[in-house]
Amino acid sequence: MPLHLPPGATHLATRPLSREDATAVTALMAACELHDVGAVVIEEADIVGDWQRPAFDLSTQTVGVLDEGRLVAYAEVYKGRWVDAAVHPGHRGLGIGTALSHWTRAVGARDGGTVVGQPVPGGSPGERLLSALGYRTLWTSWVLELPAGRAIEPQPLPQGYAVREPRDDDDLRATWTVNEDAFLEWSDRERATFEEWAATVTHRPGFEPWQLRLVVDPSDTVVGMAFVVVSNGSAYVDKLAVRRDERGKGLARALLVDAFEVARTHGGERSELSTDSRTGALGLYEKVGMQVTSVWRHWAADVAPAAAVVEH
Template sequence: MITPDINDLGLAGYDVRPLTPEDAPAVYELMAAGELETIGVVAIEEADIVSDWQRPSFDLATQSIGVFAGARLVGYAEVSMGRRADAAVAADHRRRGIGTALAEWTQRVSRRDGSGLVGQPVPHDSPGERLLRSLGYRELWTSWVLEMPEGATIEPQPVPDGFTVRPAQDEADFRAAHVVVEDAFLEWSERERETYEDFAAQVVLRPGFEPWQIRLMTGPSGEVVGTSILQLAEDCGYVSRLAVRRDRRNRGLARALLVDSFAVARERGATRSELSTDSRTGALGLYEKVGMQVTSTWHHLAIDTATRTAS
């Protein structure tokens, strides 16, 4: 795979190179500082970066870039599947062309990998949003992080007769959860189907994972018809994925999974619970009705790289 030239980004005085696994802590610190500045809390974990980078579909050597001032990482970008980008620039190194150079680099990667469209999520009214909009990026969707505040509870949701919520136990359960998630998410998401190997890298092989974090809803015949996937971070239980098979919806199964997940998280020490949703799903109102509150708003901004002149 040909790597877009990283030496012609116009970043005089900086060292630029692809990232390595050993750079994960520095990327975490950079992104955490940005989140604290823009949304007031640190939502990302280093485990998020490690699990994303270990996906078989992601090649750190050709799909990532780091900008260094001496030994310090002050800018970073990555592009997955030629389509999904993430980037950050240290506050004290902004307005020096780093953000614009990184955006141009992500577009080159997208063109190289044949996507034609590349975008990334940015917090509402953040420096990143203002930069990308000034570069011609357009909004594809809006997403929200919601929290069930400490001490609040969701009203119980009885599990219908014949259905059961249980923890995953083995790889067969992990694979069944993957199928339910992908079938549901691809109803509204325009992307290629995620492989089980990529799913496992982000969930099963994520640092700190234990099988009980995958909650399964099984039907009368024992088949998996829904799943909720939990992540624990200090005092927070985060539901990273929630899905119910289409032919089993409108029975309260998703809400029952949510109640179960939040309860299990609290049993494990979490005092509050979170999840995220976006405007493509139409689920924001549902979560607000059960008492969850929006804590941050993000915009997914994208640009059509196929119509831009390669540089």
């Protein structure tokens, strides 16, 4: 699917991305994050993990924009629905973002999607652009931080329950099931396969077993999980889920305390996570002392049926 840049951008080149572009995409997104929210949270392992998902095809689902060989913008569309796109702050205002929007909607239609969208920082140039292009807000997300030096009050586990690392493939598959079952209660998407889940968890570059924290019941069955990543001195809980019939016992809070404590021993002095308005969990995290540091909104737009997409 070609990307049609505005007439004034003839000095720019476009091409699909490859695995070798992960470093450049990371640098591009880091520049955007620093400009838009004042902090860098992306790391290359995030990009590599996403790109190694079995259903992701770099050659047909990505596009890069280059200025004299340097990547200045990019976009990707996963499963005809989930978009990531960025334009370097120094190259905004040229119409590149609008061109990427048209491209993502065309790719979404081609791949059978009906809606495409992505999260962008609240009040950012990206949000203003998507609003002007007719996108609508579907949900709001918050990044929260536990201030340095503050700890969450410990939460005792019920008798017979324990937190441990995964031991074997059966543990991993049980963890995937708990994670997917919980998130599909509120997330409007198809169920991720075990291989897709593993690509961003156990196969994520640098993964170590201590990062995956499991709550098991007295029969040693996995009933809760947390996945924590340490980057740039920050511990980030990327996933947190408890089986529906095991909620109300303090397991999520116990997992959170454990994840942050374990991460601290591996260099994670600051503690962060994110949640969104679909989960209803914001109040829970604020009650344990976490504070909102940035607000993001997921903006989405309908796409035309594939038969209506005309390449020019």
